[in-house]
Amino acid sequence: xxxxxxxxMLEAFKLAAKGKNLVFPNPFVGAIVVKNGKIVGKGFHxxxxxxxxxxxxxxxxxxxxxxxxxxxxxxxxxxxxKTPPCTAKIIESxxxxxxxxxxxxxxxxxxKAESILNKKGIETExxxxxxxxxxxxxxxxxxxxxxxxxxxxKAAISLDxxxxxxxxxxxxxxxxxTRLYSHYLRAKCDAILVGSKTFNLxxxxxxxxxxxxxxxxxxxxxxxxxxGKLNLKNNLLKNTTEREVLILTTPSxxxxxxxxxxxxxxxxxxxxxxxxxxxKPCLTxxxxxxxxxxxxxxxxxxxxxxxxxxLFQELHIFMAPKVFGKGSKNFSSNAxxxxxxxxxxxxxxxxxxxxxxxxxxxKNVYWDYSSIR
Amino acid sequence: xxxxxxxxMLEAFKLAAKGKNLVFPNPFVGAIVVKNGKIVGKGFHxxxxxxxxxxxxxxxxxxxxxxxxxxxxxxxxxxxxKTPPCTAKIIESxxxxxxxxxxxxxxxxxxKAESILNKKGIETExxxxxxxxxxxxxxxxxxxxxxxxxxxxKAAISLDxxxxxxxxxxxxxxxxxTRLYSHYLRAKCDAILVGSKTFNLxxxxxxxxxxxxxxxxxxxxxxxxxxGKLNLKNNLLKNTTEREVLILTTPSxxxxxxxxxxxxxxxxxxxxxxxxxxxKPCLTxxxxxxxxxxxxxxxxxxxxxxxxxxLFQELHIFMAPKVFGKGSKNFSSNAxxxxxxxxxxxxxxxxxxxxxxxxxxxKNVYWDYSSIR
Numbered sequence: 254x255x256x257x258x259x260x261x262m263l264e265a266f267k268l269a270a271k272g273k274n275l276v277f278p279n280p281f282v283g284a285i286v287v288k289n290g291k292i293v294g295k296g297f298h299x300x301x302x303x304x305x306x307x308x309x310x311x312x313x314x315x316x317x318x319x320x321x322x323x324x325x326x327x328x329x330x331x332x333x334x335k336t337p338p339c340t341a342k343i344i345e346s347x348x349x350x351x352x353x354x355x356x357x358x359x360x361x362x363x364x365k366a367e368s369i370l371n372k373k374g375i376e377t378e379x380x381x382x383x384x385x386x387x388x389x390x391x392x393x394x395x396x397x398x399x400x401x402x403x404x405x406x407k408a409a410i411s412l413d414x415x416x417x418x419x420x421x422x423x424x425x426x427x428x429x430x431t432r433l434y435s436h437y438l439r440a441k442c443d444a445i446l447v448g449s450k451t452f453n454l455x456x457x458x459x460x461x462x463x464x465x466x467x468x469x470x471x472x473x474x475x476x477x478x479x480x481g482k483l484n485l486k487n488n489l490l491k492n493t494t495e496r497e498v499l500i501l502t503t504p505s506x507x508x509x510x511x512x513x514x515x516x517x518x519x520x521x522x523x524x525x526x527x528x529x530x531x532x533k534p535c536l537t538x539x540x541x542x543x544x545x546x547x548x549x550x551x552x553x554x555x556x557x558x559x560x561x562x563x564l565f566q567e568l569h570i571f572m573a574p575k576v577f578g579k580g581s582k583n584f585s586s587n588a589x590x591x592x593x594x595x596x597x598x599x600x601x602x603x604x605x606x607x608x609x610x611x612x613x614x615x616k617n618v619y620w621d622y623s624s625i626r
Numbered sequence: 627x628x629x630x631x632x633x634x635m636l637e638a639f640k641l642a643a644k645g646k647n648l649v650f651p652n653p654f655v656g657a658i659v660v661k662n663g664k665i666v667g668k669g670f671h672x673x674x675x676x677x678x679x680x681x682x683x684x685x686x687x688x689x690x691x692x693x694x695x696x697x698x699x700x701x702x703x704x705x706x707x708k709t710p711p712c713t714a715k716i717i718e719s720x721x722x723x724x725x726x727x728x729x730x731x732x733x734x735x736x737x738k739a740e741s742i743l744n745k746k747g748i749e750t751e752x753x754x755x756x757x758x759x760x761x762x763x764x765x766x767x768x769x770x771x772x773x774x775x776x777x778x779x780k781a782a783i784s785l786d787x788x789x790x791x792x793x794x795x796x797x798x799x800x801x802x803x804t805r806l807y808s809h810y811l812r813a814k815c816d817a818i819l820v821g822s823k824t825f826n827l828x829x830x831x832x833x834x835x836x837x838x839x840x841x842x843x844x845x846x847x848x849x850x851x852x853x854g855k856l857n858l859k860n861n862l863l864k865n866t867t868e869r870e871v872l873i874l875t876t877p878s879x880x881x882x883x884x885x886x887x888x889x890x891x892x893x894x895x896x897x898x899x900x901x902x903x904x905x906k907p908c909l910t911x912x913x914x915x916x917x918x919x920x921x922x923x924x925x926x927x928x929x930x931x932x933x934x935x936x937l938f939q940e941l942h943i944f945m946a947p948k949v950f951g952k953g954s955k956n957f958s959s960n961a962x963x964x965x966x967x968x969x970x971x972x973x974x975x976x977x978x979x980x981x982x983x984x985x986x987x988x989k990n991v992y993w994d995y996s997s998i999r
Contacts, residue, residue, distance in 0.1 A: 411965070412943065412972070412988075413958040414787030418965055560949055570785065574972040574988055576933055578963035583956060585786040590951035592784070592791055599785070599947040601982045609974045613984060615785075615947055 261287055261324045262354050262380050268297040268306070269326045269389060275300040275470060277443045277545040280327055280357075280393035284310035286348075288321035305330065307339040311346045318346040326354035326386060331365040340369045350376040355386035358394040392546045395566065399622060401536050403546040404565040406556060407438055408584050411577040416553050419580030423552070424455055427573045431610040435571055436463045442472050442548040444499075444539065449478035451552040456487045459550065472548065473497040475539065477555065479530050481506025485513055492516045499542075501535055503527050532562045557588035563620050568599060574609040596620050634660055634697045635727050635753050641670040641679070642699045642762060648673040648843060650816050650918040653700055653730075653766040657683035659721075661694035678703065680712040684719045691719040699727035699759060704738040713742045723749040728759035731767040765919045768939065772995055774909050776919040777938040779929060780811055781957050784950040789926050792953030796925070797828055800946045804983040808944055809834050815845050815921040817872075817912065822851035824925040829860045832923065845921065846870040848912065850928065852903050854879025854894075858886055865889045872915075874908055876900050905935045930961035936993050941972060947982040969993050 269283030276298055284306040286294030294317065296309025304312070307325050311318050329339035329351070343351060351370055356379065357363045367377045387394060392403040409426040410416055417423035427435075439445060439461045447457065460471045473496050474489050481502045483490070489498055492515040500510065500521045507523035514521075522538070524530050539547065549555055549565070559565045590597060599615035606612075642656030649671055657679040659667030667690065669682025677685070680698050684691050702712035702724070716724060724743055729752065730736045740750045760767060765776040782799040783789055790796040800808075812818060812834045820830065833844045846869050847862055854875045856863070862871055865888040873883065873894045880896035887894075895911070897903050912920065922928055922938070932938045963970060972988035979985075 410787075412787065412941075413956055414783075414785065420966075557951075560951065568785075574974050575965055575970065576958045576961065576963055576972075577965045578930075578933065578958045578961035581965075583786055583959075585949050585951045586956075588949065588951035590949055592948055592950045592954075593793075597948065598982065599949075601947050601979060601984060604977055604979050604984055606974060606977050609972065611974060611977055611984070611986060 257290075258324075258352055258378075258380060261285060261292075261322075262326070262352060262382055264292070265306075265324045265326050265354065266382070266385055266389065268295055271297050272299060273440060274443050274472065274546070277301060277392070278396060278543060280359075280390040282306035282325065282327045284323060284325040286310050286314035286318050286321045286323055288314075288317055293317040293321060302335045305336060305339050308336070308342050311342055311348075314346075318348060320347065320349045322350045322352060323348045324352045324354075326382065327390070328353050328355070328357040328362060328364070329366045329370075330357075330362050331369050332361060340366050343370060343375065344373045348375055350378065353377060353379045354382035355379075356383070358390070358397050360397075391566070396540065396545050400540055401564070402444075402540050402544050404536070404559065405438060405442060405546070405548045405567045405569060406559055406565045407435065407548060407550050407569045407571070408556060409435070409571045409573070410584055411573050411575045411581070413576050413578065413581075414583050414585065415577040415581040416551065416556075416584040417582035418577045421454070423451075423582075426575070427571045427610045428608050431571050431573075431607045431612065433463050434607055434612065435569070436461050438548050438569060439472055442546040444473040444475050444544045444547045446475045446477065446547050446549045446555065448552045448555040449476060449480070449483060450554065451550065452476050452478070452487065452489070453482075453484045456484065457550070458488050471496050473499060473544070475499045475501060475544075475547070477501045477530060477535065479503050479506055479527055481509035483510065490514055490516050490519065494518055501530060501538075503530065532558050532564050536564060553582060553584050553587075556584055560585055560588045560590060563597070563617065566617050568615040568617065570613040570615070572611045572613065630663075631697075631725055631753060634658060634665075634695075635699070635725060635755055637665070638679075638697045638699050638727065639755070639758055639762065641668055644670050645672060646813060647816050647845065647919070650674060650765070651769060651916065653732075653763040655679035655698065655700045657696060657698040659683050659687035659691050659694050659696055661687075661690055666690040666694060675708045678709060678712050681709070681715050684715055684721075687719075691721060693720060693722045695723045695725060696721045697725045697727075699755065700763070701726050701728070701730040701735060701737075702739045702743075703730075703735050704742050705734060713739050716743060716748065717746045721748055723751065726750060726752045727755035728752075729756070731763070731770050764939075769913065769918050773913055774937070775817075775913050775917050777909070777932065778811060778815060778919070778921045778940045778942060779932055779938045780808065780921060780923050780942045780944070781929060782808070782944045782946070783957055784946050784948045784954070786949050786951065786954075787956050787958065788950040788954040789924065789929075789957040790955035791950045794827075796824075796955075799948075800944045800983045801981050804944050804946075804980045804985065806835060807980055807985065808942070811921055811942060812845055815919040817846040817848050817917045817920045819848045819850065819920050819922045819928065821925045821928040822849060822853070822856060823927065824923065825849050825851070825860065825862070826855075826857045829857065830923070831861050844869050846872060846917070848872045848874060848917075848920070850874045850903060850908065852876050852879055852900055854882035856883065863887055863889050863892065867891055874903060874911075876903065905931050905937050909937060926955060926957050926960075929957055933958055933961045933963060936970070936990065939990055940975075941988040941990065943986040943988070944980075945984045945986065
């Protein structure tokens, strides 16, 4: 691979990664315009419904785009969506050659841009950045492949795997620095899922406290509660909340809640049967509602269901240097897991020491998801 | 601190660390002889009863030691023990100046060498390596301070803190590479302690398989078994074993075992009462018997007793990327631990990724041992 091309494309990938959870359900894309060895335009996709990366980069370059090269991390789109096709903008800008980092996973666009551009005399070349794009757009690709949201599980545990000490305390297991660090996960997702017990006991805010300068928004909150017995005075149900709070419940749970919640951003979705409140139908519904990536923050009952069904893609463990011992609650002790099946093993991607805590990020890579299509 | 002196002393510390578990119950010590800016002699303490580091370095230097400087990590000894005092050898070698890394923790020697040497016209200077020596000789210092062995706990666990899956399998939780790596702990200790259940079920060899070129020996094996019901056909009780196998038991347990063990290196120690088989009296006895550092390899009952009594100094966790879930056995679930007491928190010293496993080394630093003197 040409070294210079490689550098420009990596630059475009850096831009792409600046998009945060506002981009969903679109993929992260970055683009740069290069003329006579100089970068004359930069852009990335900032928010769903707004301009694509190529358009931002071409607008940034202005008339300098004429006869310049365009480096774009993902194949440009070629159809009308919320915005006109990027291929049209590229043609209009009189770009000489387009370097493409990876083909689009979405069948609507896959392998379409090249012939459109070539017909107009614009050269194209695909560089070998498929793997880098797969990592960057794992959520997008997973969504398209399985019509399900990409699921992160998060658990703060003691050294002996306890999620809750014998005094039923589960809120402050790890240190303050770790808890703040863990908020980065919230910024990666468009919704946070909690069980009713966690919601009632912890009265969580589930907001992003270590917000970086890049634009992000607090994810929506989803509460699963079959009975609908929720503490209506809790923070998230106050009428000051600006993000969606979605309660997944049963018809009787809905009757319990109806008319009692002041927060106008709260939606109550009732599933006709209690069994429909299990993981798979909930996830399918959430994807249809537009949620692309979900962070499951507990409690143990929800975590156990996800561990059992394997309907998660990443597991994030924040482990404190404490042994809780007798009477405490393990995060998996009710989960039926076929541990002898090697597909149930996880792959350790990152480990990071935070004071005396350790953060461990695992991927569920050995599992075969084709059965859940 | 003089930069050159610093470098020479670090060199001596590197040598000191080459001593392995043969050194116990002595401290690790290294020494170098420097003349006209050149290292002319090197030595370290290799084995209890053999020459001290200073003597090895001075012998290595030979006649070049005259008017040279000696760098020794620990204050030279000044009394007759198994070998003559190092101060005598230093005087005899006509050393000009002695640089001392740290004072000896042992009251027999502490602050004695300087005046002896000074009287003979040999200059002395103490460099500030106390902390480095404390880390290197943590076992030696702990032994002297508390008259107890330094205790390492080791546990191979799943992500949910399980030491044993629901099929009672506890042998192969972590991957092969991790298991081999964990043997480095055995090379650091002079004895390995196991409970009778682990001994009977796992039939372990408890030897050092990744032996480095430095001299080490397989640690002794200590089995705690009140009933004396041990599988006599197990590897460690065969008559081929060359190291001590010590069985701590009760009078009735002793009667069960007497005359039935072929291995002539096996000793049966019976404590008059069952309660004497608890951690504290066992450790006191083991220290008196000459054991300075002990690795506790399980099972869960022993680990729980150590976690409860806090009579351990380090905890080594080897964690596999698996969740065992329902029916498996947690490594602490019967331990009564006052987890709210911050003294029970551990300090995370090292973390190391080994394939998909993680190794975590914790120190029990917040605990106050003065109560156990």
